[in-house]
Amino acid sequence: MARPMTETILGIETSCDETAAAVVIGGRDIRSNIIATQIDLHAEFGGVVPEIAGRAHEQHITATVAAALDEARVSAAEIDAVAATVGPGLIGSLLVGVSAAKALALVWDVPFIGVNHLEAHFEAALLEDPTLDPPLLIILVSGGHTMLVAMDATRRFQLLGRTLDDAAGEAFDKVARYLELDFPGGPVIDRLAKSGDPTAVKFPRPMLRDGLDFSFSGVKTSVINHVRANPDYDVNDIAASFQAAVVDVLVTKARRAADQIGANGICLAGGVAANSALRAAVTEAGAADGRRVLLPRLDLCTDNAAMVAASGWWRLRSSGPDKLDAGADPRLKVNFVDDLGL
Amino acid sequence: MSDVLVLGIETATAQVGAALVDESGLVGSFHVTRDRRHAETLVPAIRQLLETCSVELADIEAIGVDVGPGLFTGLRVGLATSKSMAFALQIPMVAVTSFEALASETRWCDAPVVAVIDARRGEVFHQSFREGEALGEPGVATPETIRDGLDADAVLIGDGAIRYAAVFETHKVASTIVYPAAGAVGRYCFARAVAGQVVSHDRVAPMYLRRPDAVANWATVSGQVSTKHR
Numbered sequence: 089m090a091r092p093m094t095e096t097i098l099g100i101e102t103s104c105d106e107t108a109a110a111v112v113i114g115g116r117d118i119r120s121n122i123i124a125t126q127i128d129l130h131a132e133f134g135g136v137v138p139e140i141a142g143r144a145h146e147q148h149i150t151a152t153v154a155a156a157l158d159e160a161r162v163s164a165a166e167i168d169a170v171a172a173t174v175g176p177g178l179i180g181s182l183l184v185g186v187s188a189a190k191a192l193a194l195v196w197d198v199p200f201i202g203v204n205h206l207e208a209h210f211e212a213a214l215l216e217d218p219t220l221d222p223p224l225l226i227i228l229v230s231g232g233h234t235m236l237v238a239m240d241a242t243r244r245f246q247l248l249g250r251t252l253d254d255a256a257g258e259a260f261d262k263v264a265r266y267l268e269l270d271f272p273g274g275p276v277i278d279r280l281a282k283s284g285d286p287t288a289v290k291f292p293r294p295m296l297r298d299g300l301d302f303s304f305s306g307v308k309t310s311v312i313n314h315v316r317a318n319p320d321y322d323v324n325d326i327a328a329s330f331q332a333a334v335v336d337v338l339v340t341k342a343r344r345a346a347d348q349i350g351a352n353g354i355c356l357a358g359g360v361a362a363n364s365a366l367r368a369a370v371t372e373a374g375a376a377d378g379r380r381v382l383l384p385r386l387d388l389c390t391d392n393a394a395m396v397a398a399s400g401w402w403r404l405r406s407s408g409p410d411k412l413d414a415g416a417d418p419r420l421k422v423n424f425v426d427d428l429g430l
Numbered sequence: 431m432s433d434v435l436v437l438g439i440e441t442a443t444a445q446v447g448a449a450l451v452d453e454s455g456l457v458g459s460f461h462v463t464r465d466r467r468h469a470e471t472l473v474p475a476i477r478q479l480l481e482t483c484s485v486e487l488a489d490i491e492a493i494g495v496d497v498g499p500g501l502f503t504g505l506r507v508g509l510a511t512s513k514s515m516a517f518a519l520q521i522p523m524v525a526v527t528s529f530e531a532l533a534s535e536t537r538w539c540d541a542p543v544v545a546v547i548d549a550r551r552g553e554v555f556h557q558s559f560r561e562g563e564a565l566g567e568p569g570v571a572t573p574e575t576i577r578d579g580l581d582a583d584a585v586l587i588g589d590g591a592i593r594y595a596a597v598f599e600t601h602k603v604a605s606t607i608v609y610p611a612a613g614a615v616g617r618y619c620f621a622r623a624v625a626g627q628v629v630s631h632d633r634v635a636p637m638y639l640r641r642p643d644a645v646a647n648w649a650t651v652s653g654q655v656s657t658k659h660r
């Protein structure tokens with residue numbers, strides 16, 4: 089059955105602590121992108137408490153979906169499919185979105201599409217500018233993941249590099265916690281770093297010349313050791329120097345990976361893609377290498393449902409709808425291709 | 431009101447179920463107790479039930495849902511499903527507690543009935559009824575505490591009564607009333623719907639009776655929090 093390229097897809101995202109719903113037409117035209125964040129509920133715990141997250145999702149899911157339809161000014165009859173994140177994420181959170189999406193698909197008699205949250209992040213930058221042709225090099229940096237991924241024109245993915253220990257965002261959070269900064273740590277370090285000297289402390293750049301994998305645990309440990317040894321440290325300088333070390337490693341390896349696959353462009357993805365130093369460094373690298381750079385706008389970097397709807401649109405083409413007996417998989421993996429032949 | 435038909439949804443315990451009820455009673459029902467795959471099972475079960483009973487989605491006038499207490503994740507599956515369906519169908523809802531659904535099966539009994547639901551960690555959720563009407567407030571307590579407050583002729587129902595049968599051995603445990611049934615949720619919903627006692631989906635909230643772990647116990651917080659995938 090030929091599907092129209094202009095399908096209107098409702099996306100739902102509840103994998104962690106944002107309850108989100110969005111309407112996207114044709115995999116790229118964002119008509120609404122509603123995000124109900126729970127960040128205040130979790131702040132006092134310095135991390136996301138799964139049961140608190142699950143409760144908040146249940147409380148907000150229907151109103152969030154209603155708001156997404158309202159803002160998009162589409163009626164239920166115009167929705168061609170419902171896509172929801174089925175993993176990875178917190179099981180009790182994922183199941184709220186999956187259950188809501190399947191119920192809506194049942195009532196509206198439209199396909200249900202289960203979406204991989206990471207593949208959705210890969211798609212986010214292209215929502216901004218779909219004119220960039222693959223192959224693309226995607227830098228996924230978040231609290232849970234650090235990956236260099238190649239994407240081809242049919243949305244097949246190859247894993248080129250990944251972190252061997254802490255994710256980049258995790259390193260930000262741990263350093264922030266050690267410095268007794270607010271949760272979440274990433275945005276706070278970014279803000280303090282603006283008033284600091286990134287060359288004040290030369291933190292290590294682990295494995296800089298060595299392959300495409302990452303290791304951030306050592307950087308975090310050096311920060312902690314430095315702070316212990318220098319109790320009168322300047323927090324702005326520490327934030328700037330730590331951030332510079334992480335960004336330096338990320339961008340150096342991303343450039344190498346982009347060369348390796350002959351990438352037409354570099355896309356940032358994931359919550360750490362909101363980091364201003366990383367955005368600046370990737371932009372600079374793109375200019376130096378004559379390569380286009382796509383930076384998703386801030387509400388598309390962090391968890392959102394527009395990327396889920398867009399990824400669902402591609403998935404509907406590549407593998408068709410999912411069955412209504414689908415569940416959620418907290419440890420769902422990206423179906424990486426061993427070698428895209430790039 | 432002769433053509434009122436309602437859908438009852440039940441996912442608050444180890445059992446997942448759906449039922450259609452009209453003025454003649456139970457039109458059809460589906461229950462599975464094994465494996466706790468509520469999210470996987472519920473929506474296909476509803477679709478199958480509708481097909482088998484020759485009922486169109488548009489024929490449903492209200493949705494009843496068990497709002498708990500029970501297993502947190504399970505009851506959220508039922509709430510997210512039923513609220514989304516009610517929203518999409520633009521029909522009202524009726525909230526039923528697990529206690530009410532269980533106790534509705536004991537209206538014939540003139541002794542006091544205590545609905546006891548396994549709450550894990552050595553505790554049970556409980557509420558007392560007589561002839562289907564609540565006598566006290568819902569609560570959470572150890573089985574021993576419940577036992578010590580029981581009337582001599584009290585009858586116990588629910589999976590908590592069966593799990594702690596040894597604690598309750600001095601009392602009668604009605605061992606066939608284990609889980610709240612979707613049919614009971616449906617019948618309760620039907621009666622309320624006919625009486626016009628329905629609410630909008632946005633007024634339906636879960637009854638947890640327990641605070642989230644991290645709030646209840648700071649000592650375990652570090653083991654509970656998850657690094658946010660940002």
Ligand SMILES: [Zn+2]
Nearest residue numbers: 230391659660
């Ligand atoms: Zn994410």
